[in-house]
Amino acid sequence: MSLAIQLPPRENQMEFNLRIWEQLLADPVLAKIEGRIETDRHGRIIMTSPPGPSHGSKQAEISYVLRVLLSGRVVTECPISTSDGVRAADVAWFSDLRYARAFDRRCFLEAPEICVEVISPGNTKAEMEEKMALYFDAGAIEVWFCDEDGRMRFHSPQQSLEKSLLCPDFPAMIEA
DSSP, X not given: OOOOOOOOOHHHHHHHHHHHHHHHHHOHHHHTOOSEEEEOTTSOEEEEOOOOHHHHXXXXXXXXXXXXXXXXXXXXXXXXXXXXXXXEEEEEEEOHHHHHHHXXXXXXXXXXXXXXXXXXXXXXXXXXXXXXXXXXXXXXXXXXXXOTTSBEEEEOSSSEESSOSSSTTSOXXXXX
8 A cells, every 4th residue: 555645735845844954064063973864744854864975986987978068057965855854955956046046045946957866775666756746846857866876867757867958968877
């Protein structure tokens, strides 16, 4: 049996997300903790362990290739307000226009055009599908996954893609 959860509209969740995220950013105890912090729609902290060297190396390589191939802004550990709290994309690409429109000093109010998740051993398929749905709901145009072996997978809201439509020259494999 599967369970479907009705999330609140993202616009209704946004001010709450921003208020909670600002409190977390100002917390001196949390500033000393290694690892990624995200929140759920109730403002509860979701923590994951710090990424390993391979994860960070893939993030760096993806960021570099995006900077070379596209103008705009590349952000790592990009906090995005979603209908299920604040989630952080490993790598994100914004056009200059969307960056200016989406930026808030606390987190991004609209998803970047491209959200990239580097898959770690602890990530589940369901977790990644949920993040993908949240990023698309927040306005992403494409969501990419970098598998543990460096293979890239590209998605639009409607389907899996052979290659990125926004960055068609992005390689199918990342060497990191």
